[in-house]
Amino acid sequence: MGNERLTRRLFSAAAxxxxxxxxxxxxVYGLLKTEARLARRTIGYADDRVPDATGWYGRGRPxxxxxxxxxxxxxxAGYGVPTVEETPGAIIGSSLAAQADRRVHLGVxxxxxxQSGDLAGQIDQALPTEPDAAMILIxxxxxxxxxxxxxxxxxxxxxxxxxxxxxxxxxxxxxxDLGTVQxxxxxxxxxxxxWSRRLAAAQTIAVVEAGGRSVSLGSILGPEFxxxxxxxxxxxxxxxxxxxxxxxxxxxxxxxxxxxxxxPEDEGEPLALxxxxxxxxxxxxxxxxxxxxxxxxxxxVAGSHQGAAGRWxxxxxxxxxxxxxxxxxxxxxxxxxG
Numbered sequence: 010m011g012n013e014r015l016t017r018r019l020f021s022a023a024a025x026x027x028x029x030x031x032x033x034x035x036x037v038y039g040l041l042k043t044e045a046r047l048a049r050r051t052i053g054y055a056d057d058r059v060p061d062a063t064g065w066y067g068r069g070r071p072x073x074x075x076x077x078x079x080x081x082x083x084x085x086a087g088y089g090v091p092t093v094e095e096t097p098g099a100i101i102g103s104s105l106a107a108q109a110d111r112r113v114h115l116g117v118x119x120x121x122x123x124q125s126g127d128l129a130g131q132i133d134q135a136l137p138t139e140p141d142a143a144m145i146l147i148x149x150x151x152x153x154x155x156x157x158x159x160x161x162x163x164x165x166x167x168x169x170x171x172x173x174x175x176x177x178x179x180x181x182x183x184x185x186d187l188g189t190v191q192x193x194x195x196x197x198x199x200x201x202x203x204w205s206r207r208l209a210a211a212q213t214i215a216v217v218e219a220g221g222r223s224v225s226l227g228s229i230l231g232p233e234f235x236x237x238x239x240x241x242x243x244x245x246x247x248x249x250x251x252x253x254x255x256x257x258x259x260x261x262x263x264x265x266x267x268x269x270x271x272x273p274e275d276e277g278e279p280l281a282l283x284x285x286x287x288x289x290x291x292x293x294x295x296x297x298x299x300x301x302x303x304x305x306x307x308x309x310v311a312g313s314h315q316g317a318a319g320r321w322x323x324x325x326x327x328x329x330x331x332x333x334x335x336x337x338x339x340x341x342x343x344x345x346x347g
Contacts, residue, residue, distance in 0.1 A: 059083075059086045059087050059088050059089075059090075059096070059121065060087060060090070060091075060092060060093035060095075060096050060099075061093065061117060061338075062079070062087065062093055062096045062097075062098025062099040062102065062115060062117050062338055063098070063115060063116050063117045063338060064102075064114070064115065064337075064338025064339050064340055065112060065113070065114050065115075065338060065339040065340070065341065065342050066099075066102035066103050066105070066106040066112070066113040066114075066115060066336060066338060066339075067102075067103070067105075067106025067107065067110075067111060067112045067113050068112065068336075068339055068342075069112075070106060070110055070111055070112050071110065071111065071112075072111065072112060073111070074111060074112040074113065074114055074342070075105065075106075075109060075111050075112070075113045075114070075141055075142065075269065076113075076114045076116075076138060076139060076140045076141050076142075077101075077102070077105070077113060077114070077115050077116070077140055077141060077142045077143070077144065077265070078115070078116045078117075078118055078135040078138060078140040078142075078143045078144070079097070079098050079101070079115060079116070079117045079118065079119050079143075079144050079146075080118050080119055080128060080131045080132065080135060080143055080144070080145045080146075080147075080168075081119045081123060081128070081131075081144075081145050081146035081147040081182075082119060082120070082121065082122065082123040082124070082146060082147055082148075082149060082150055083119075083120075083121040083122065083123075084097070084146045084149065084182075084185070084257070085097060085098070085117070085119035085144070085145070085146040085147075086098075086117065086119040086120060086121055087099075087254060088121050089250065090250070090251050090254065093337050093338065094334075094335045094336065094337055095251035095254065095335070096254065097146075097254045097257060097258055098115055098117045098338075099335040099336065099337065099338060100254060100255055100258040100332065100335045101115070101144065101258045101261060101262060101265070102115040102335075102336075102338065103333070103334075103335040103336045104258060104259075104262045104330060104332055104333070104335075105262055105265060105266070107333060108262060108266055108271075108330055109266060109269070109271045111271075112342065114138075114342070115338065116135060116138050116140065118131040118134050118135045119131065119146070122150060123147065123150060124147070124150045124151050124154060124156060124161070125147050125148070125151050125156065125160075125161040125162075125164040125165045125168070126156075126160075126161075126164050128145065128147065128164060128165065128168035129164075129167070129168060129171075132168060132171055132172060136172075136175055136177075140177050141177065141178060141269060142177060142178040142179070142180070142265055142268055142269055143172050143177050143178070143179050143180070144180050144181075144182070144261060144265060145165070145168065145169070145179065145180070145181045145182070146181075146182045146226070147165060147181075147184070148161065148165075148183060148184025148185070148205065148208055148209065148212060149184060149185060149187060149205070151184070151208065152184065152187055152201055152204050152205045152208060153187070153201070158204075158207060158208050158211055161208060161212075162208070162211045162212055162215045163215075165181070165212055165215055165216065166215035166216070166218065166219045167219075169181065169215070169216050169219035169220065169221040170219040170220065172221075173219060173220035173221060178221075178222075178265075178268035178269055179216070179219075179220070179221035179222065179268070180221065180222045180223075180224060180261065180264045180265050180268050181212065181216045181221055181222070181223050181224070182223075182224050182226040182257070182260075182261055183208075183209035183210075183212045183213055183216075183223055183224065183225050183226055183297075184205045184206075184208045184209040184212060184226070185205065185209075185226045185227060186202060186205055186206060186209075186227040187201040187202060187204075187205040206227070206298055209225060209226075209227070209297075209298055210294045210295065210297070210298045211294075213225070213290075213293075213294040213297055213298070213305055214290055214291065214294050216305075217290055217305055217306060217307050217320065217322055218290075218307075218320065220307065221306075222264055222267070222268055222304055222305065222306040223297065223304070223305050223306075224260060224261055224264045224302065224303070224304050225297040225298060225300065225301050225302065225303045226257065226260065226301060227298070227301040255332055258332065259329040259330065259332055260301070260302045260329065262330060263276065263304075263327035263328065263329065263330065264304045264325075264327060267304070267306075267325070267327065268306075272327070276325075276327055276328070279323060279324070279325060283326045284300075284324075284326060285323075285324055285325050285326055286323075286324060287308060287310060287321055287322070287323055287324070288321075288322060288324055289316055289319045289320070289321065289322070290305070290319050290320040290321070290322045291319055293305050293322045293324045296324065297324070300326070302326060302327075302329075303324060303325070303326055304324070304325045304326070304327060305322045305323070305324055305325075306322060306323050306325075307320060307321070307322055307323075308321050308322060308323040309321060
């Protein structure tokens, strides 16, 4: 089957199907599995030997301390960087401590290669630490392994709802745009782009419905990274570099602060000049998929969560903070902690 025809079939299945690649013929599905296997061989199989960012940040800052957990896949674990200070955990923990002027304990439970189905086990480990907030980064491996969108989204929604029911503020970074990963060959790369964007939009709706906040992360592997791959991609051309993880953290930290009620005073209300405001969830999810860094969270209009077009959400495009140098985690809170 020619690439042009296969691309049309891919687009159709990704745009309209909800059962993974089940809408494709056996021959097309076989070709995609072969290309996916070749892509993973080119990219390389990651292991879980990554620097562990678990520990205390902001040592000496006043209390009460913020307890946070990081869940998800290799983008949360920080695969591809050699030092702990370059991991997203250390960058987020350090920045959160600086922005909130609080001590922060970060627990990293994310795993390289994790899919949405692995979140339940990670939450089993995380909840006994009694976190105030959870950051979830998941979705890319669901796409590359052909997990049906409906299945992946249901598992994520269950994870978010479980955390919210336990009193945890949840922020989810949605699936990045995989269409910029050069080792993935065409036409699989085109299908991965459509698939990952569709998954991100579906994740957004599920997260908000479950009581969490979503942040679109197309910029991780989107136009910003495509324009500067040598600087923002790591050596395997698949995972972010240290600069890439820092860019990601700059998008996520403001939403974590907001989820904890610690955002700056001038960030509390939507600003029309930045395109912020209240929208029905499906319109907002579409807008978020087009604009990386967009945060969505549930809200009320005239005392109601629902309107004629569905649930009301607050769309925010928060300013990225100045990112200072990340510190290494301390295993203990220290004598200065109160």
